Amino acid sequence: MDYLEFKIKCLEQFREILIAELSMIGFNSFLETEEGIDAYTLESDFDRTAFDEVMDQYKVDAEITLEEGIMPKVNWNEEWEKNYDPIAVDDLVYVRASFHPSKPEFKHEIVINPKMSFGTGHHATTFQMLRNQGQIDHQGKRVLDVGSGTGILAVMAHLLGASEVEAFDIDDWCVDNGNENFDLNGLTTRMELGTIREVNPKGEFDIVLANINKNVLLDEMNIYGDLLKNDGFLLLSGFYTQDIEDLNECATPLGLELIAQQSKDNWAALILQKKA
Numbered sequence: 452m453d454y455l456e457f458k459i460k461c462l463e464q465f466r467e468i469l470i471a472e473l474s475m476i477g478f479n480s481f482l483e484t485e486e487g488i489d490a491y492t493l494e495s496d497f498d499r500t501a502f503d504e505v506m507d508q509y510k511v512d513a514e515i516t517l518e519e520g521i522m523p524k525v526n527w528n529e530e531w532e533k534n535y536d537p538i539a540v541d542d543l544v545y546v547r548a549s550f551h552p553s554k555p556e557f558k559h560e561i562v563i564n565p566k567m568s569f570g571t572g573h574h575a576t577t578f579q580m581l582r583n584q585g586q587i588d589h590q591g592k593r594v595l596d597v598g599s600g601t602g603i604l605a606v607m608a609h610l611l612g613a614s615e616v617e618a619f620d621i622d623d624w625c626v627d628n629g630n631e632n633f634d635l636n637g638l639t640t641r642m643e644l645g646t647i648r649e650v651n652p653k654g655e656f657d658i659v660l661a662n663i664n665k666n667v668l669l670d671e672m673n674i675y676g677d678l679l680k681n682d683g684f685l686l687l688s689g690f691y692t693q694d695i696e697d698l699n700e701c702a703t704p705l706g707l708e709l710i711a712q713q714s715k716d717n718w719a720a721l722i723l724q725k726k727a
C-alpha cells in the first residue's frame with residue numbers, strides 16, 4: 452500500500468478546518484508542522500477532484516502552497532527491527548514481532564506487527580493494561596476492547612481464555628493492522644471501525660478494556676458501566692496519575708468501584724468492578 456503525502460503550507464488559523472475537510476474526503480493521518488500540515492492518504496482512497504475542490508476553496512484565504520509526493524516505500528520489517536525490541540510483561544507474556552524468535556519459556560506470547568498503530572507493550576499504558584489483565588480471570592468470559600490499536604489487549608484476552616472478544620478503533624489504519632495481528636495470533640474476531648456509540652456493542656460483557664485518554668474515558672464511562680455485567684471488571688488506562696481522582700469520581704456514582712491502581716512513568720492504570 453502506498454501513501455500519498457501532501458505538505459500544505461497555510462495560515463495557522465486554517466489548519467483545523469483543512470484537517471476536518473481533508474478527513475471528510477478520506478485523508479487519515481495528519482502532522483501539524485511549523486508551516487502548516489502534512490496530510491496523508493492511501494493512494495487507493497485518494498479522490499483528486501474532491502482534493503482540488505478543497506484546495507481551491509481555501510487557497511487564497513489560507514495562503515496555501517502545496518507540495519505533493521508519494522511517501523517513500525517503507526520496509527516495515529526493517530523499521531521494526533530497528534525500533535522494536537521484544538518486551539516481557541513480568542513473567543506473564545512475551546510480546547514480539549513476527550521476525551523475532553519465539554521464547555517458549557513464557558506462558559503466553561503475543562505476535563504484534565505494529566506498523567503505524569499504537570500498542571506494542573512498550574508504552575506504560577499498554578504494559579500496565581496487560582499486567583492488569585493477568586490479574587483477572589478471563590476464562591470463558593466475554594471481553595470488549597475499546598480503542599484496540601494493534602489489538603494487543605484483545606489478543607491477550609484470547610490467550611487468557613476469553614470465549615468471545617470484540618474490538619474496535621476509530622482509526623482505520625489500526626483496524627487493518629489489528630486484523631492482521633488477530634490473524635497472526637489465531638483470533639477469528641474482526642476489529643470494527645468506529646466509536647463505541649457507532650459500533651454499539653450488544654449484550655453484556657464480563658470485562659471491558661479501555662486504554663484511550665482521559666476525555667474519551669470520562670465521556671464514555673457510563674456506556675462501559677451499562678455494558679458490564681454485575682461483578683464485571685473495567686480496566687482503564689491512558690491518563691496520568693494525577694487524573695486518577697477525576698476518573699474515580701466519574702466511575703463511583705455509576706457503581707464502578709476502584710479495586711486496584713498502579714502507575715508507571717506517571718501513566719496510571721485502574722481496575723474497577725461493577726457492584727450491583
Ligand SMILES: C[S@@+](CC[C@H](N)C(=O)[O-])C[C@H]1O[C@@H](n2cnc3c(N)ncnc32)[C@H](O)[C@@H]1O
Nearest residue numbers: 569570577598599600620621622646662663667
Ligand atoms: C493509547 S492507544 C491504545 C491501543 C491499545 N489498546 C493498547 O492498549 O496499546 C488508544 C487507541 O484508541 C483509539 N481511539 C481514540 N479515541 C477513540 C474512541 N473514541 N473510540 C475508539 N477508539 C479510540 C486510537 O485510535 C488508538 O488506537
